[in-house]
Amino acid sequence: MRGSSLCAVAALAFAVPLAVAAPVSAEQGETDHREARPYDAQRAAFADVASALARAAISRKRVILVMGANWCHDSRGLAGWFATPRFADMLERRYEIVYVDVGHPQEGEGRNIDIAQRFGIEEISGTPTVLILSPEGTLLNAETAPTWRNAASRTGDEIFDYFASFE
Structure with missing residues (x-):
């Protein structure tokens, strides 16, 4: 019975399409990345x-929940960074x-x-609010989750280092 339950969870995990890091549409920003509109x-x-978890x-990857909106410059900016090759490679391996x-x-x-x-x-007092979850669904960044409302003004290195630091 346990084996069939695991198979059912695995089937569910891959049956539900997920909003992915690739932008739905993009526009040139004032920085060295493009803004994305994945919300x-x-x-x-x-x-x-549920599928991501x-x-x-x-x-055994972690989960990043980016709670934002396409109207939000900072939400689009963070998604734009995530879509760059440098970020996409690191994020795909870990998250x-x-x-x-x-x-x-x-x-x-709100919704x-x-x-x-x-x-x-x-x-949610600002967007984006970014939650990092363990593979078991435990919040790992409670203190910094709501601090991303300035994501578009952060450097790529600062953002990259933050997400790379969760091993």
Whole structure:
């Protein structure tokens, strides 16, 4: 029975398409990367998160939940960095990445906030809010998760080093 349960989890993990690091569309930014627009309000965010966690449990990778929106310059900027070859190579080896559209939580029009709450982040006060989860789903960066609202003004090296530091 245990073997069939693991197979069922594995099948679910690969059956649900995931919002990936590649941009849906991009525009040239004022830095040395492009902005990306990977946030999709129509996606089944809970299913995307469950799928990423199931894959992480098998692959032993960590999970990055980027809770942002396409209207947000910093959300687009971070996604743009993630789509560069340097980042994509490192991130693909270490992480499952999920982009979760949160709407406009600062204006009381948020969505998917319950996903952040599931991992101990009670509110989204700025976008993006970036959660790093262990393969078991434990939040690893509670103190720094809400600090990414200035992502577009951070250097590529600073961002790269932050995500590379989670072994």
